[in-house]
Structure formats: structure tokens, C-alpha cells
Amino acid sequence: MIVLKITNASEVMASKLGKFLESLTPDALDQSTIEDIILKKLVENLQAEGLKGEVASVRGLEMEEKELVMHDGLRVRRHHTF
Template sequence: MLVLKITNASDVVAAKIGRFLEALTPDALDEKTVEDVLIKELIKNLSAEGLKGEVAAVRGLALHEHGLEVEDGLHVRRREAF
């Protein structure tokens, strides 16, 4: 199992749509947008390599230097098999 944490979603959105418009969108929306695009591209690239599996966007996990913490309210926001 792999865990991927995106830490610069707002910066990526700002680079794509501009700082002014990015300032008008909440950070949670930025994270969801980047995660959704990333899931789409991961599925496309992993499928092209012949890999099969699942990918999910999960809320309520905190990735730290020394481990993974499960927070209250853990839920899967999006899950796709490929």
C-alpha cells in the first residue's frame, strides 16, 4: 500500500488559474481538485503499465515523519479501481 500526501495544492492551483482566483477558493477545494486530477493521471499511467489495483482519496489520516495517525472522522472521499 502506498500513501501520498499533497502539501502544495494551493500553489499548484494558483499556478494554473492565478493567485487572485486561487485566493477566492477554499484550500479544501484546492486539495480535492488536485487529488482528483492526480487520481485520474495515476490510473491512466498505472493501467498503461499493466498494473491493477485501487486508489482512494481519504480524509482523516495524518502522515507524520514517524508514522501514520488515524484521526476522528476517517472517511474515503473517492475510490476507484483500475
């Protein structure tokens, strides 16, 4: 299993949209948008390599140093089978 944590979603959105528009969007929306883009590209690349599997965006799971922490309300936000 691979866990990927995006830590600069707001900065990426600001570079794409501009600082003013980014300041109008909540950080959670920035994170979700970046996760959706990454999932789409990841699935495309893995399929191109002939790999099969599943990938998901999960809310309520945090990576803190070397530990995975589960919070109440853990749920799959988006799921793709490839």
C-alpha cells in the same frame, strides 16, 4: 500500500488559476481538486503499464513524519478500481 501526501496544492492551483482566483477558493477545495487530478492520471498510467489494483483519496488520515495519524471521521473520499 503507498501513501502520498500533497503539500503544495494551493501553490499549484495559484499557478493554474492565478493568485486572485486561488485566493477565493478554500484550501480544502484546492486539495481535493489536486487529489482528483492525481488519482485520474495515476490510474491512467498504472492501467497503461498493465497493473491492476485500487487507489483512494482518504480524509481523516495524516502523515506526520514517520507516523500515520487517524482522526475521527476517517472516510474514503474517492475510490477507483483499475
